[in-house]
Amino acid sequence: MTRQPRQWKRCSSVIRLSAIDQQMLGFFARFQAFFFLAWQSFIRIFSKPYYYRDFAIQFDKLGFSSLFICVLTGLFTGMVMALQALIQLKPFAATSYVGGMVAVTMIKELGPVLAALMVAGRVGSAITAELGTMVVTEQVDAMRVEGTDIIQRLVTPRLKAMLVALPLLTIVTDAISMLGGYLIASGYGISPIMYLSTFTQFMVPLDYLEGVTKPLVFAFLITMIACQTGLNTGGGAEGVGAAAKRAVVLSSVLVLMCDFFIAKIFVVFR
Amino acid sequence: MTEEQSIRMEQVCYTVGGRTILTDFDLLLEQGVNRTILGVSGSGKTTILKLILGLIHPQSGRIYINGMEITNRPESEYREQRKKIAIVFQGGALFDSMTVGENVGYRLFEEGRLSQAEIEEIVREKLRFVGVEPALDLYPAELSGGMKKRVAIARALAADPEYIFFDEPTTGLDPIGVYNIVSLMNRLQEAGKTTLMVTHDLPTAFATSQRFSLIHESRLAFEGTEVELRACLQPNVQEFLQPTDRSLFV
Numbered sequence: 001m002t003r004q005p006r007q008w009k010r011c012s013s014v015i016r017l018s019a020i021d022q023q024m025l026g027f028f029a030r031f032q033a034f035f036f037l038a039w040q041s042f043i044r045i046f047s048k049p050y051y052y053r054d055f056a057i058q059f060d061k062l063g064f065s066s067l068f069i070c071v072l073t074g075l076f077t078g079m080v081m082a083l084q085a086l087i088q089l090k091p092f093a094a095t096s097y098v099g100g101m102v103a104v105t106m107i108k109e110l111g112p113v114l115a116a117l118m119v120a121g122r123v124g125s126a127i128t129a130e131l132g133t134m135v136v137t138e139q140v141d142a143m144r145v146e147g148t149d150i151i152q153r154l155v156t157p158r159l160k161a162m163l164v165a166l167p168l169l170t171i172v173t174d175a176i177s178m179l180g181g182y183l184i185a186s187g188y189g190i191s192p193i194m195y196l197s198t199f200t201q202f203m204v205p206l207d208y209l210e211g212v213t214k215p216l217v218f219a220f221l222i223t224m225i226a227c228q229t230g231l232n233t234g235g236g237a238e239g240v241g242a243a244a245k246r247a248v249v250l251s252s253v254l255v256l257m258c259d260f261f262i263a264k265i266f267v268v269f270r
Numbered sequence: 271m272t273e274e275q276s277i278r279m280e281q282v283c284y285t286v287g288g289r290t291i292l293t294d295f296d297l298l299l300e301q302g303v304n305r306t307i308l309g310v311s312g313s314g315k316t317t318i319l320k321l322i323l324g325l326i327h328p329q330s331g332r333i334y335i336n337g338m339e340i341t342n343r344p345e346s347e348y349r350e351q352r353k354k355i356a357i358v359f360q361g362g363a364l365f366d367s368m369t370v371g372e373n374v375g376y377r378l379f380e381e382g383r384l385s386q387a388e389i390e391e392i393v394r395e396k397l398r399f400v401g402v403e404p405a406l407d408l409y410p411a412e413l414s415g416g417m418k419k420r421v422a423i424a425r426a427l428a429a430d431p432e433y434i435f436f437d438e439p440t441t442g443l444d445p446i447g448v449y450n451i452v453s454l455m456n457r458l459q460e461a462g463k464t465t466l467m468v469t470h471d472l473p474t475a476f477a478t479s480q481r482f483s484l485i486h487e488s489r490l491a492f493e494g495t496e497v498e499l500r501a502c503l504q505p506n507v508q509e510f511l512q513p514t515d516r517s518l519f520v
Contacts, residue, residue: 049382133366138359138363139363139364141325142357142364142365143365143376144345145323145356146376146380146429147352148380149345149349
């Protein structure tokens with residue numbers, strides 16, 4: 001009687017350890033699968049067949065369809081950035097620097113991150129849902145039976161489209177945000193020349209490179225997470241919904257995390 | 271019949287999520303002898319097809335296609351072996367984003383050996399064979415369940431495979447739809463194709479196959495002809511053929 005509780009205690013800790021062990025194994029297996037898919041997709045960018053039609057369709061779906069949302073995001077973020085900067089700069093009579101401040105914030109940080117978050121929410125979930133539906137309706141199995149390389153056919157065209165589309169969307173977001181910033185700055189008597197001239201004071205060429213590198217990395221992350229989650233969907237319609245939600249959350253968090261690390265790398269090289 | 275003209279499974283075991291689906295399962299599909307795998311829903315019939323196609327991999331045992339062992343080979347090697355086989359999935363598994371014509375000609379387009387005109391001719395011929403040629407430019411969402419199955423059969427035929435697998439081909443169809451599918455399968459057999467079907471629909475099985483395998487509790491419970499199946503006195507075989515009150519809610 002006295003030994004029983006101890007045995008239970010030992011037994012429950014063994015069960016707990018085994019559960020942790022299973023979780024860890026599962027995590028590392030998913031991690032490994034992610035990197036395998038990422039590598040396989042990357043090397044297939046340069047190998048035939050190229051599936052130009054699929055690339056064009058995906059570019060249209062991922063790129064053009066996200067243009068409006070990125071324009072809106074850029075416009076209002078630029079406007080609010082300029083407004084807040086002007087309020088802070090006015091007591092120091094430094095309102096002429098507003099253009100440079102908006103440019104630094106938007107081109108280096110907010111432009112790439114906001115465009116990536118918009119695309120992750122809109123496009124990442126769509127990719128996961130589309131691939132997930134294909135998995136649960138056995139279309140992916142059917143393609144494999146027909147002799148298709150699933151990565152080449154389903155993942156690589158999306159990756160290529162995203163690698164082209166997201167940097168372009170980011171450039172558009174940045175440009176529109178500059179315009180939005182100027183709309184507010186002009187109300188404070190800032191001339192266009194004064195607004196633009198501060199760009200060069202605040203920005204160096206490496207900053208522009210940072211502004212383009214980030215969307216490239218984010219595009220890769222968003223697409224790979226969306227595809228990996230979609231291709232591992234199970235459990236019917238409910239599973240597709242859960243997978244789409246998981247892909248958006250994971251890619252959004254990773255975009256923010258990677259943003260810090262890329263910024264840190266560029267700071268080192270400055 | 272030589273080994274080079276058959277699909278063979280030897281002592282195959284498959285477990286998923288701690289649940290045993292197949293235990294020491296054996297199967298022989300000789301060319302020209304059409305087989306049906308019988309079993310209740312969830313007994314692992316579809317798993318057998320997926321194992322042969324290399325869509326999933328067994329924990330142990332061996333699988334041979336025309337004498338070549340394909341167990342746990344890399345995906346690229348499976349792609350070669352799969353060219354000998356086509357499958358008609360339970361729900362058709364037609365590609366939503368493509369028209370019926372593009373679905374049927376999919377494998378031919380992928381292979382890239384034939385010209386557009388040649389592929390179109392083959393596609394039309396296969397659609398005519400299954401009786402849905404007018405649906406050439408429609409999308410799968412615009413087809414009925416029976417038409418989807420027939421288009422899936424046309425797609426399976428397009429690349430002229432040696433073996434055609436059918437996964438529950440008559441499920442969810444009305445009697446006329448079932449009749450159409452059964453007669454199509456018989457025409458395929460007359461055309462020299464070897465079929466492997468998994469189903470729990472006994473009339474369809476008896477109308478299309480010469481040999482039968484029955485799975486019961488992850489194991490092969492019976493293998494033989496229709497006459498042998500009907501004469502088999504094993505309780506699980508009898509229960510499957512003529513369910514009684516004892517089978518309720520099992």
